Amino acid sequence: MKRVGVIGTGNMGGALLQRAAQIGKMKGWSFTAYDIEKERLQEVCQSCGATPAQSNRALVEACDTIVLAVKPQVYKDVMKEVAEELKDKTLISVMAGVSLSSLKETGGGSCRLARIMPNLPALIGQGALACAWGEGWSEEEKSEVLEMLSAMGTVVELPESLMDAVTGLSGSGPAYLFLFVEALSDAGVRAGIPRDTAYKLALQTVIGSAQFLKEKGLHPALAKEMVTSPGGTTIAGLHVMESYGLKGIIMDAVVAATERSRELGG
Numbered sequence: 207m208k209r210v211g212v213i214g215t216g217n218m219g220g221a222l223l224q225r226a227a228q229i230g231k232m233k234g235w236s237f238t239a240y241d242i243e244k245e246r247l248q249e250v251c252q253s254c255g256a257t258p259a260q261s262n263r264a265l266v267e268a269c270d271t272i273v274l275a276v277k278p279q280v281y282k283d284v285m286k287e288v289a290e291e292l293k294d295k296t297l298i299s300v301m302a303g304v305s306l307s308s309l310k311e312t313g314g315g316s317c318r319l320a321r322i323m324p325n326l327p328a329l330i331g332q333g334a335l336a337c338a339w340g341e342g343w344s345e346e347e348k349s350e351v352l353e354m355l356s357a358m359g360t361v362v363e364l365p366e367s368l369m370d371a372v373t374g375l376s377g378s379g380p381a382y383l384f385l386f387v388e389a390l391s392d393a394g395v396r397a398g399i400p401r402d403t404a405y406k407l408a409l410q411t412v413i414g415s416a417q418f419l420k421e422k423g424l425h426p427a428l429a430k431e432m433v434t435s436p437g438g439t440t441i442a443g444l445h446v447m448e449s450y451g452l453k454g455i456i457m458d459a460v461v462a463a464t465e466r467s468r469e470l471g472g
């Protein structure tokens with residue numbers, strides 16, 4: 207992987223370009239980008255030293271690895287535009303709900319394909335990403351792509367059949383956590399803490415607890431045991447959560463989001 211091109215420099219494409227360019231510069235990779243929104247294209251390219259292309263087709267001609275980061279509604283037009291140039295190249299799609307077989311049918315039949323599902327924190331390099339490979343990848347080529355993607359966060363490799371479940375878990379997951387932080391803040395206000403202070407405490411509790419699990423490599427059940435003393439305050443709070451079946455609610459939510467992803471993907 208030497209010449210990387212990003213089609214669509216919006217939220218996801220722009221973030222990937224900016225983050226991957228930092229890793230890529232040291233490895234001698236070059237970056238090209240294209241977006242129909244010219245101002246955005248110039249801005250993103252200037253910020254990371256990428257070259258703006260004149261068109262999607264010109265980008266594909268100039269690159270060997272192409273990241274497709276447009277909305278699913280417009281990808282068929284893009285594929286039509288670039289299909290002839292894709293032969294023997296690599297196409298990595300970040301589009302939610304677009305299968306490898308759809309990419310193949312719409313013009314990606316002569317190139318190597320992969321599909322990734324990032325989530326919102328990828329924009330700050332803290333994403334949870336899943337990658338599903340199409341046919342014809344060598345281990346070396348895979349590890350180069352994984353290295354590039356690691357600029358956006360933690361990457362796991364999974365069969366494509368699990369991409370809807372990934373969408374339900376980590377794709378939709380940030381919203382679940384946002385709701386939890388909001389609820390914890392409201393709870394603080396209900397208990398008499400000023401709102402801005404309650405929010406500060408709630409947010410840091412979530413960040414700190416997640417970081418703690420990661421740094422200590424602890425299973426959450428064990429970490430929970432560490433902070434629940436017999437007859438104490440935390441077990442009293444947990445008892446209420448378990449009485450309402452919080453775990454079951456979260457599991458049902460992920461299953462519902464997974465099913466919805468399946469429906470939308472057709």
Ligand SMILES: NC(=O)c1ccc[n+]([C@@H]2O[C@H](COP(=O)([O-])OP(=O)(O)OC[C@H]3O[C@@H](n4cnc5c(N)ncnc54)[C@H](OP(=O)(O)O)[C@@H]3O)[C@@H](O)[C@H]2O)c1
Nearest residue numbers: 214216217218241242243275276277278300301302324326
């Ligand atoms: N954002 C997320 O958290 C997230 C998470 C998982 C997956 N994704 C996937 O990532 C993809 C991009 O999402 P996003 O949030 O980054 O969208 P976005 O901010 O709208 O970025 C897409 C960019 O592509 C441009 N574009 C539209 N048509 C084009 C064309 N024919 N050729 C070149 N560029 C074109 C858009 O310009 P205009 O604005 O002028 O249309 C926009 O600048 C989507 O497929 C989405 O499913 C996003």
